Each structure stands twice: as C-alpha cells, then as structure tokens.
Amino acid sequence: MPEEAVRFAVLQLSGCAGCEVSLLNAEEWIERYRLMYMPLVVSAYDVPPVDILLVSGGVRTDEDLYNLRRAIPRAKQVVAVGTCAISGGVASLGDRDEVRQLFLTQPERRHVPRMLPKCHPIDAFVEVGRYLPGCPPTPELFMAALLDPADFKASKIVCQECGRRKVRDLRPEHLVGLRQGEVLPDICLINQGYFCVGSSTRGGCRAPCPRGGHPCVGCRGPSDVLIDKGSTEWLASIQRVFQSLTDVPAAEIEQAARSPQMALFLFQFSDYAGVDRPPRPKEKVL
C-alpha cells in the first residue's frame, strides 16, 4: 500500500455494528486504503488525523457526544453512515415520555455513561459532508462512498432494481401480507397484499429484500424526488401507488405507513431531530 493512500477511520457511536460488518464485507478497500481506527477490528485508542471519517450509530450517551466532538476536527471529510447516524434510527422508537424517564433516571447504574434524553442524529452537533443511508448500507454503497460517489450509478427507486412484475388482475382488498404463507415468485409484492414501499424508496441497494420475498421497509429513505419534501409527501406518494395497484382502504395504508417498523426509516430525512431544520441537500446523499 502506498504511503499516500487515503487514510480513513470508523467511529462507532450507539448502534448495532451492522454498518461496520457491511464495511468488512466490502473488502476492496483493504488493499487501497489505510484503516487508521475502527475498534471493532483494530486495537487503537484514539482517532488520528484522517482524510475520511465514517460515523455510524446515533448520539445516545454523553460519551457518544464527547467522542464525536473530539474526532470531527481530525477529519477532512465526515460521512454519516446508516440510519442511526442520519436520524437516530431504531433507538428513536424510545423517544416517548415513559421510555425517556427510564433513560434519565437509571439510579442504580452509577459508573456508566449517562443517557441523553433522546438519541440524536450526528448532524444535530457537527457538520456532515455526505450521508450514506441504509440499514445497513450495502458493501457496494460503502465502496462508492469511499471511492468516487459521483461515479456511482444507482436506480432512482428500489422498484427498478426489484424485477418483480406488476400485474393488473391481482388487486388485494387488505394488507394480508405474511399471513398468507407462501409468497408468489416474480409478482409484485403490492399485488400480493404486502405493504412494500420500494416504489418511492431510494435505490442503490439492488433490492435484496423484495427480491427475497420480503416487502421493502424503506431503509434507504425517500428517493431524490421526495427527499427534501418531508414525510407527508412520501406518505401521499405511497397512497397513490396503492390506489393504482390495490383496493386497500386508504386508512389501512396510512396505519401501516405509520407503524413502528416503517417509522424507523420514513422520517429519516425530513422530520428529524425537531422541526426547525432544513432538509438535507440531496447532493450530499448517496
């Protein structure tokens, strides 16, 4: 590896390490880039000066915040990777009074980092140069983020990468989904009564979930068309898709769209961390 090879580090805040595991599967960086810090696989105690800092996980504890603020000045570019770093992720399901009280008290745990009232996206505290959404982003997306993102050609939406056929003669009346047992191969999951949001979710993942027979839960967030418009627009576009392909009542769609597994991802770009922030510019999102 040449001495001038790009130096990068991975700072993991509160998350599941799925992003790190995905990066390990990308592999191509191993010969080309110099990994300076990533506690999962390297014994090193602090983030050194680097060209690229990937940050995964949300800011959940005071220690997360300390580590984030310490690391940022040492990086030329900061990339927020994964849903947790971008929106707080699954931990945001705990953004409710009864759960918050639990986090703020925990009186019996004394010698551990303190919990913040909620899990924050990292750009609530620091400037982010690029966003890499996905839960987790695929190895291919990691490589694109590390190499030249301008070169990366992705489909606009997951639907285009899925390959299942939309048909006219299958119009479900309810979202029966998984309860039916077997999934028909090759036919659009919406036609089969699944709540799949691949029609408006950002492409680039190559659609492993719907191709594998599981509806898209939208982990890459809204497509470029919707990204700066807020989740209301996204919900409306989902409604339009279901109206054209099914006879499912609008209220049922609305309920499914606002259910927890969707809420993890649907609101990750627009309605995040309070209401007073502008949307993230789509040029920064891979």
Add this chain to the structure above:
Amino acid sequence: MPTLTFPLSRIEGHAQVTIDVQNGRPVSARFQAMEFRGFEYLVQGVPAEQMPVIVPRICGVCSTAHHVAAVRALEDAFGLTPPPLAQTIRELLMLGQIVQNQATSLFIFTMPDRLGVSSIFQADSAAADADQGIASRALRVRRAGTSLISLAGGQFIHPIKAIVGGVTSGIAPEAAEVVRGEVEAALGLACELFDIYWEMSLALRDRIGTWGDDEPACYIAATGEDAPRYTDDTIRVMCPDGCCHEAFPARDFRKHLDFVESEYSYADATSYRGQVIRANSLARANMTQAMGTPLADGYLERFRQAFGRPAHGLLLFDLARGIELVYALERALEIMAGPLSGEDTAIPYTPRDGDGYGMVEAPRGPLIHHYRIENQKIVQAEFVIPTVHNMLAIERALRVVAARYITGESINMELERAVGRVVRAFDPCIACATH
C-alpha cells in the same frame, strides 16, 4: 486506591475492564458494558408481527440469531410449526452465522493476539504474514459465511427471509450451486488456517505457561446432545465435573437462571443456582457427543485427547470455535447437497395473543426472546442474551489474570494483553448484552 482501566477493542461494542489495586494487590476486576439503547422498552406497543424486522437491529453481528429467535417466539405464541423445508433453510441460515462469526472471532479478533499485531488489516501485519497470506484467506472463509446468510436469509445483515410460519421462499438450485462452490473452497482454507491457528495457540501457551488457569465452571448450551443443532428447544446445563446434566425448555429459564443487575455496567449477569456459568463454543464442544461431520470430528477428537472432556482452559474457547467453523462449513455442504426449493416453504397463520418463547443457539450461546402479546401488540419483551450468561465467568477470569500479573512490586505489562485475551476468548457482544 488506583484503578487500572483497559479500553477494549476487537470485540463487538463498547466495553472496558477496570481493575482496582490496593496495597499492590488487585481487589476487584470489572467488565463494564458502556452502551444502552433500551430495546425491551422501546418495542413496547410495537405490532408483534414487526418484531422480526425490528429486533435484528439489536446487533448487526448477531442479527441472524435475533431474526430467527423473533420468528420462533411468534410461532410459539401463535401455535405454529413451520414446514420441514423452512426449518432446513433456517438451519442453513444459522450455519452461515456460525461461519461468519467464528471466522471473524478467530482471524480478525484473536489471531492478532497470537501474531502480536494490532489488526490483521494493518500494514505491519501485512509484513508479519507476508508468506502466509492469512488476512486474505481469512476474509474468504468469512465471506463464505456471509454468502450463506445472504442465500438463506435474503440479506447478510438484518436478514428477512425467515417469516412467521416458515420462510419467504426456497433457494433456487443455481443460486445454491454458486455458494456451494464458495463454501467448498472455504472449507479447505478454514482447515489450513485453523491448523496454523492451533500451532500459534500452542506457541502462546508455551510463552505464557497456561491455557487459562481459572477454575472450572458450569456450561450451558441449547444444541442437542448428539451433534450441534442451533435451533433446539431445550437448554442443557453441564456441571464442572462433566457429569450431572439438567435440561429445561426456554419458557422455564427464570426457574433455573438467576439474573443480577450491575451498577457499573449496562449489562446484567446470569448465574445457575449461584454458580458461574459459561456459554459459547467451549460449552457446545463439551456438551455434544460428536460434531457429526468427518473433518470436525477429527478436530474434536484431537481436542479431547489433548484437553479431556469437559475442557476448561479459557483459550480453548478459541480452539473450539475453530472446530465449529469447520463443522458449520461441512454441515452446510451436506444441506446444500439436498433439495432446497419446493412448494412448501411457509404456512398461513392467524395471529393470537399470549406468551411466546423463541430460542436459538447463537454463536455466543442460548438466546431467548420472550414476548407477551395483547391486542396483537407487544406489551412485554425480554431478551435473554448469551453474553450475559458469561458475565460472571469473564469477571472471575479477569480476577485470575489480575492476581497473576499484579504483584506488590510491579505490574507485568503482559496484563493488558492478558485482559484482551480473556475477554476475546468469550467473544462478548456488547450491543446484544445491553440491548
């Protein structure tokens, strides 16, 4: 009173070890899990059927185990038995998890301890293994596990193919064939690397003079008696002398295991009737009659001849992991030699309220998900995490190394490395343990 703090790396998640020293002697050793997200609380009110999508997010390293445990808990609550083809595909999925995890633990987490480097990815290690190409071979073995998870789970992290009542689809023969070739190649590489690893471990033992001099402990696993199965329904306990066994179903776990909260860690600790227990690879190697595949059985025999049954040395966890890596690759090949596609992949179901217990043997030991469901929503969730079973064992072993390397006059610098080796032998997962 001075406190020595050891931040930990090459484990999953945020943890540290602290050792208090008084008058030149260690008085306590603590394993501190430093993160917390509160899954048991934040899933309250979630529609029960969404759990298989939400709970894999507890951990990206162990997402497969959580995914299958969630599906099994719901099947238990709804009274369902998935068709045999679905069970086979789930076994393949769990084997992929074992391959990926054991290859990661052996070659990425613990081999640097034997090579004396900080990471297999760093330039200095490239020089150390230039003649052996360890890093690239290790990654190929690991990738075979990833491919198995993708094949059987649809996604290699946070898989999606296990669903309540079965799996979303079978596996097309062409897709299986591609991965079969990859697994076959990985099996040869895994054996080569494991032989190297075994030699390195012998050298390490010669240098430090022990395989781990902690006392024996109880062992727990949920893998069946004859050969490892990762979706068994019964937890078994083996006493330190290897004889008395007790077995109980997942739903009785509170009758047999005691849970202790900690004030210095976000992870709890489990004991078996007050005794220290160990889960993970060594427990499984001690508790199975045989592995049931030729190469793995060869390694198990060599292991038992060298260390007896039950074996207790802590560094033997790592060797047992290698035996399992070989087993999982062999067993995956056996499964892929049979049919993996067909009509009968899932059964229709009607959800109902009640309690459900789902168990799998995760790479780190028995994992139980318990859900109480009312009005089709989760009102209570419990996640019984394998790493938590090992907490007392980890701390006891840390006290042993602290006593070994801290004397009245000095602290042996080997202590820091020993702390790392002890913790990595248990391959703890902090994201899971704290959830």
